[in-house]
Amino acid sequence: MSRLIVVSNRMGDPRKPAKGGLAVALNGALNEIGGVWMGWSGTITDTAPGEGQLHVVEEGKITLAGLDLNQQEHDGYYLGYSNSVLWPAFHHRTDLIESDSEAQETYKRVNRTFATRLYGLLQPDDVIWVHDYHLIPLAMELRAMGVKNRIGFFLHIPMPPSQIFSAIPEADWLMRCFYHFDVLGFQTQDDAMNFRLYAERILGEDPCSGDQIKAYGRTVTSRAFPIGIDVDQFRDLLNHPDAVELSERLELNSLQRKWVTGVERLDYSKGLPERMKVFRRLLEKYPENMRRTTLVQIAPPTREAVDAYADIRNELESLSGAVNGEFARIDWTPIRYIHRHVSRAKLAALFSISKVGLVTPLRDGMNLVAKEYVAVQPDDDPGVLVLSRFAGAAEEMDAALLVNPFDIESTADTLQRALSMSLDERKERHEALKRVVEDGDVVTWCNGFLDCLRAQR
Numbered sequence: 069m070s071r072l073i074v075v076s077n078r079m080g081d082p083r084k085p086a087k088g089g090l091a092v093a094l095n096g097a098l099n100e101i102g103g104v105w106m107g108w109s110g111t112i113t114d115t116a117p118g119e120g121q122l123h124v125v126e127e128g129k130i131t132l133a134g135l136d137l138n139q140q141e142h143d144g145y146y147l148g149y150s151n152s153v154l155w156p157a158f159h160h161r162t163d164l165i166e167s168d169s170e171a172q173e174t175y176k177r178v179n180r181t182f183a184t185r186l187y188g189l190l191q192p193d194d195v196i197w198v199h200d201y202h203l204i205p206l207a208m209e210l211r212a213m214g215v216k217n218r219i220g221f222f223l224h225i226p227m228p229p230s231q232i233f234s235a236i237p238e239a240d241w242l243m244r245c246f247y248h249f250d251v252l253g254f255q256t257q258d259d260a261m262n263f264r265l266y267a268e269r270i271l272g273e274d275p276c277s278g279d280q281i282k283a284y285g286r287t288v289t290s291r292a293f294p295i296g297i298d299v300d301q302f303r304d305l306l307n308h309p310d311a312v313e314l315s316e317r318l319e320l321n322s323l324q325r326k327w328v329t330g331v332e333r334l335d336y337s338k339g340l341p342e343r344m345k346v347f348r349r350l351l352e353k354y355p356e357n358m359r360r361t362t363l364v365q366i367a368p369p370t371r372e373a374v375d376a377y378a379d380i381r382n383e384l385e386s387l388s389g390a391v392n393g394e395f396a397r398i399d400w401t402p403i404r405y406i407h408r409h410v411s412r413a414k415l416a417a418l419f420s421i422s423k424v425g426l427v428t429p430l431r432d433g434m435n436l437v438a439k440e441y442v443a444v445q446p447d448d449d450p451g452v453l454v455l456s457r458f459a460g461a462a463e464e465m466d467a468a469l470l471v472n473p474f475d476i477e478s479t480a481d482t483l484q485r486a487l488s489m490s491l492d493e494r495k496e497r498h499e500a501l502k503r504v505v506e507d508g509d510v511v512t513w514c515n516g517f518l519d520c521l522r523a524q525r
């Protein structure tokens with residue numbers, strides 16, 4: 069079978085224990101058939117632009133190729149264009165776009181460097197799988213160098229509707245980049261539909277047939293491949309000593325208390341301030357939760373060098389402080405807000421004893437936390453998933469209580485409904501959700517995408 073070449077912003081490393089399902093799945097696929105994983109090495113050096121060293125290491129059947137970047141490259145490509153233009157735009161926050169032509173040029177140049185360095189490692193029948201918004205122009209760069217291999221792309225974040233996409237500076241160039249791949253994978257049917265509608269409405273192409281979309285004189289296969297988690301690996305975390313110890317301590321505490329849990333990187337797309345307002349409204353409107361219900365919100369720092377992230381941190385600290393100041397009692401704190409990284413074993417334990425998983429992003433590609441929460445619920449007394457309609461996960465996980473996170477009042481009502489749901493209803497919903505999570509795990513996702521890519525031409 070042809071080798072697999074994975075390219076992502078950060079290189080996975082099979083020498084270290086894989087943290088997330090994505091690394092587990094891709095390592096698994098690479099280990100089975102052999103191939104290359106290329107990405108930024110994580111190191112910033114003071115080399116000239118495009119001259120960063122490529123560190124190539126053989127690890128069993130996998131070749132790891134880590135590219136160093138210099139400061140200006142990292143700032144322009146990663147913090148600048150990827151995270152100050154594409155991330156906000158694709159999450160419907162065009163107001164947060166920080167347009168900067170120099171950053172955009174750097175983004176293009178770093179993609180060219182990735183392509184040039186990858187070229188030296190390629191064999192003619194390799195299958196190339198590119199991940200995420202940092203590397204949208206990579207196929208165009210490779211094609212310009214004459215690469216004929218099959219190249220697929222998976223977008224981990226939402227594909228915005230055509231009107232929003234059009235607001236991105238040089239939107240036409242960016243859209244053209246997508247058409248140099250053979251297969252485009254999206255998280256949801258809605259995302260795939262948004263991609264198609266851009267061709268029809270903005271480019272004026274004829275309605276396309278099936279999942280083949282034609283534009284710019286090229287044809288691309290565009291399809292939804294909802295990502296999943298490694299269910300067994302996540303469940304096994306419950307046996308880790310950290311998880312066992314935390315569960316015991318939390319259970320001691322939960323004799324009269326209910327835990328509601330939220331976990332995500334501190335990102336403005338995740339709806340964190342709205343969630344704290346929901347919790348405040350819950351306490352005001354349903355005072356029986358006083359002293360009995362606690363929100364544990366874990367939100368570790370991310371991309372702090374980008375201004376919008378510092379703003380959201382300040383807002384959250386002030387909101388959690390205000391709610392706690394108003395409602396706390398000497399023996400009870402309503403919101404436990406943790407702005408630090410927490411081990412995955414502890415997260416699994418926290419999810420497993422929480423009565424409600426509160427997953428309310430304003431916009432999210434999929435949201436793996438929703439799936440992780442369901443994976444570790446006890447069958448005989450499961451908790452309830454309250455899930456935003458604007459998380460990709462909502463398309464499949466409609467047995468959750470779906471909410472509009474912008475509507476504080478009705479989300480607070482739904483949270484109360486979750487906290488008081490009968491055991492029978494909880495079990496019924498949980499059975500349906502568990503099936504979605506188990507049937508659509510990360511290996512199914514990985515194989516589904518690769519089968520589709522291999523079937524091209």
Ligand code: ADQ
Pocket residue numbers: 088089224225295331332333366367368408409410411412415432433434435436437438440
């Ligand atoms: P993210 O935006 O990072 O991913 P998500 O899908 O929720 O969002 O994945 C986060 C992962 O990090 C989860 O496995 C979670 O357990 C872990 N995590 C979160 N907070 C943590 C903490 N405090 N400590 C330790 N681990 C933590 C992007 C897209 C998503 C898409 C994924 C995968 O934005 O929409 O679902 O990629 O495609």
